[in-house]
Amino acid sequence: MRLNNKTQLFRIITLLIIVTIIGCKEASTNEQGDEKVDKIVSANSDHPKLILTKAGVESIRKQLGNIPIFDNTLKAVQEEIDAEIALGIDTPIPKDYSGGYTHVRHKRNMIVLQKAGVLYQILNDEKYAKYVKDMLMQYEAMYKTLPVHPKTRSYARGKLFWQCLNDSNWLVYVSQAYDCIYNYLTEEERNKLETNLFKPFADFISVDNPQFYQRVHNHSTWGNAAVGMIGLVMNDEELIDRALYGIKGAEMDKTAKDDDGGFINKDGKAGFLANIEEPFSPDGYYNEGPYYQRYAMYPFLVFAEGLHNVKPELKIFEYKEGVLLKSINALLNLSDADGEFFPLNDGQKGMSYYNDALVTAVDISYHFGAQDPGLLSIAEKQNKVLLDDSGLAVALGIKNGKAKPFAKKSINLSDGPDGKQGGVGILRNEDIELVFKYAAQGSSHGHYDKLSYSLYENGEEIIQDYGLARFVNIEQKGGGNYLKENKTWAKQTIAHNTVTQNETSHYNGDFEIGSKHNPELNYFSTENESVQVVSAKEANAYPGTEMLRTMAIIKDEDLEKPYVLDIMKLVSNKANQYDFPYYFLGQVLNSNFEYKIPSTLKPLGDKNGYQHLYVEGSAKANKDNTKFSWLNKGKFYTLTAVTNTNDEILFTRIGANDPAFNLRREAAIMLRRKNTKNTLFVSTIEAHGSYSPVSESAVNSNSSIKELKVILDTDQYTAIEITNVKGNTKLFITINKNASKETKHTLKINDKDYDWSGSYYFK
Structure with a gap:
């Protein structure tokens, strides 16, 4: 109509x-x-905000093509993720330990998700967002019905992985991916992921596993960061609060141990802030050692960066006087000339600042710290940056020519939350580095090695610390986890370059006892570049025995290279057997004593690490000085030790009672002194000369130290006379107690008066 x-x-x-x-x-x-x-609208559009920021993305896009190290990193990441996308998505049902396929695949997925999210933001290419979304939806479908992981070894089993630690790793990375594609998803898709995946995931690793989450430990740091970062993305204040301060009102077993011997914090301290407060000293030393500091720095720093961006009012980088940023400088100083971290406590050799966690640490430290140009030189060596705001700052700094060498000097790093639980002293003189450990127990990853040391020349080990007994992520070796030999060998005192009394480890190898005590610094002196000294004492490792060790690197114009002087003073209330090993690396050259080789190899003992040492040779010291030389990687080294005719000399090799060949077959020379109360172990170690297999020439292959002599030893002073082959004699006097730098001393030795001020005398 x-x-x-x-x-x-x-x-x-x-x-x-x-x-x-x-x-x-x-x-x-x-x-x-x-x-x-x-x-x-604002809440839905303020992403990314966690690590990448909206303003940062805009700045990055404007600079692309003009920042070489950033551009190259971006290109490499794009090629890597494009290859992953071409392979398709695989989220297998979990079943393996570390190193197994499902473990490696889920670990790979978390990294790929994070990188794909970043590529979506920087390149504005939807294929990366879709890839992240599709994979997350597969995880959402899986997680709703996913049981606890079938492997039962862990004290806190995960779901995607055999332990909650790895589940936390996953969520730390994936929260960044979720932040990057947040606005790409519909509200319905976000609700689905948050309700069925992210919130249950965060609850599982925290309230469902308080024995993992509610304590001070690198494991818990990862858990705190995981819960907090996904909370920041979801704007979930409950999760953020739980991350910062721990679980509130949870009833927990105060004696629950983890598989490494750790404990839920008995003082009730937990959460991210407690994990900053307790393990770090004011100098930035992390009590578990540099290997685990490297591992923990990633969650510490990325969560801190997220908090800085989303909750700037917390001023997280100023917390505890800025210790997070200080810790990066400390960690870099705990590396040798090649950037490899000293293997203090449980530490895998070869771990270095080329690890991705240190790329994060260097970039964040530069961006949020004082923009130290020395950090740029390390970033140049790493040859990649983070694809975020901090990485852009580093890339621009390098492009603008601001990089300067990162200068490593002698440094003393205190241990303990208040800096009063011992520490680590590093002496550096030319190419020689001495690492002296007088730190606290080091949580569950600590070793029983009070007053031990390791020695390096230009990044090569001279006297080694064994490190840990583990083949990380190699499935064929114990599922990639800690081997039993870590406790029976690597943690034991005899595995280290320090004194073992009566074949018993320090603190009787007891974690609880060790955690109550620590050595104390006597003095640390590096004002004189030619004579650098560290001295510390330990009175609790063996009841009734006090150990005082003083170590110096001395540059003498009569010697080719700086040498080490080592004075270990032992005072006891009873007679003991003392074993004093030197774990040298290289080929034996010669000695000034005759030794016997056994026809059959037998272990040195039956417990406390001795069961893992074969005796390959033995001798009686027949001179006042015992000398032993070896060759390692084209350089010569000589040990000169003060001995007496009752001393035994043992050649040992690691590997006894090790049918699975889990331990490295490395050697030591050991001094054994029996039935002795008070004594001194005094020695020097010289680096000298070189050997070229090309020219087949040996240069300066002999020791330059002729004689080492103790000329005074009292409660207050110990004096050592060092005579070289030219006949020149130097005297080193160390103060054994009350070693103030300001104190004046007057001492008569052999009718000669010595006057000086300070902790030691050398002339």
Whole structure:
């Protein structure tokens, strides 16, 4: 039916009136709601905000093609992720330990997700967002019905992985990916992921596993960061609060141990802030040692960066006087000339600042710290940066020519939350580095090695610390986890370059006892570049025995290279057997004593690490000085030790009672002194000369130290005379107690007066 013109006009006018009325009504009723609408829009559009930021993405896009190290990193990541996308998505049902396929695949997935999210933001290419979404949806479908991991070894089993630690790793990375594609997803998709995956995941690793989450340990740091970072992305204040301060009101077993011997914090301290407060000393030393500091720095720093970006009012980088940023400088100083971390406590040799966690540490430290140009030189060596705001800052700094060498000097790093639980002293003189450990127990990853040391020349080990007994992520070796030999050998005192009394480890190898005590610094002196000294004492490793060790690197104009002087003073209330090993690396050259080789190899003992040492040779010291030389990687080394005719000399080799060949077959020379109360072990170690297999020439292959002699030893002073082959004699006097730098001393030795101020005398 056709309508006439008047009818049509009437209907149009009526419709306009209705629309106007409705519009006015909506306008009036929504005046108060405008703020809410704006907040919703803002909340949905303020991503990324966690590590990448909106402003940072804009800056990066403007600089692309003009920042070489960033551009190259971006290109490499894009090629890597494009290859992964071409392979398709695989989220297998978990079943393996570390090193197995499902473990490696889920670990790979978390890294790929994080990188793909970043590529979506920087390149604005939807294929990366879709890839992240599709994989997350597969995890969402899996996680709803996923049981606890079938492997039962861990004290806190995960779901995707055999332990909650790795589940936490996953969520730390994946929270960054979720942040990057947040706005790409619909509200319905976000609700689905948060309800079925992220919130249950965060609850599982925290409230469902308080024995993992509610303590001070690198494991818990990962858990705290995981819960907090996904909380920041989801704007979930409950999760953020739980991350910062721990679980509230949870009933927990105060004696629950983990598989490494750790404990839920008995003082109730937990959460991210407690994990900053307790393990770090004011100098930035992390009590578990540099290997685990490297591992923990990633969650520490990325969560801190997220907090800085989302909750700047917390001033997280200023917490505990800025210790997080200080710790990066400390960690870099705990590496040798090649950037490899000293293997203090449980530490895998070869771990270095080329690890991705240290790329994160260097970039964040530069961006949020004082923009130290020395960090840029390390970033140049790493040859990659983070694809975020901090990586851009580093890339621009390098491009603008601001990089300067990172200068490593002698440094003393205190241990303990207040800096009063011992420490680590590093002496550096030319190419020689001495690492002296007088630190506290080091949590569950600590070793029983008070007053031990290791020695390096230009990044090569001279006297080694064994490190840990583990083949990380190699499935064929114990599922890639700690081997039993870590406890039976690597942690034991005899595995280290320090004194073992009566074939018993320090603190009787007891974690609880060890955690109550620590050595104390006597003095640390590096003002004189030619004579650098560290001295510390330990009075609790063996009841009734006090150990005082003083170590110096001395540059003498008569010698080719700086040498080490080592003075270990033992005072006891009873007679003991003391074993004093030197774990040298290289080929034996010669000695000034005759030794016997057994026809059958037998272990040195039956427990406390002795069961893992074969005796390959034995001798009686027949001179006042015992000398032993070896060759390692084209360089010569000589040990000169003060001995007496009752001393035994043992050649040992690691490997006894090790049918699975889990231990490295490395050697030591050991001094054994029996039935002795008070004594001194005094020695020097010289680095000298070189050998070229090309020219087949040996240069300066002999020791330059002729004689080492103790000329005084009292409660207050110990004096050592060092005579070289030229006949020149130097005297080193160390102060054994009350070694103030300001104190004046007057001492008569052999009718000669010595006057000086300070902790030691050398002339």
